[in-house]
């Protein structure tokens with residue numbers, strides 16, 4: 001899958017290419033609901049700081065999973081010179097819309113707290129040892 005999005009570093013405003021090399025994932029637990037959210041951040045090659053990109057919960061993770069399945073299906077069909085049928089295309093657009101909507105909600109709700117967490121994580125514990133294992137409740 002090609003990911004060619006540019007984002008701006010929160011600290012020095014450098015334009016960063018979002019790629020598997022610049023993206024890091026950490027888990028963050030909401031103190032109220034105790035839900036573990038998956039935080040995607042990117043590292044700036046200029047100043048080395050982490051900036052928050054998006055936050056996922058169980059809902060967005062399952063949406064993402066469904067989207068990915070459709071993308072794989074589309075890819076397989078493309079190899080055979082075919083494309084997704086109308087229903088699948090509609091479903092994909094709907095999932096995409098839902099995902100973006102839900103992610104912006106999560107970002108609004110948890111963004112500031114997660115930002116603080118990332119900054120703290122960076123200053124106290126530069127290693128990735130603190131990453132929590134995903135737990136099923």
Ligand SMILES: [Zn+2]
Nearest residue numbers: 009012044047
């Ligand atoms: Zn930077």
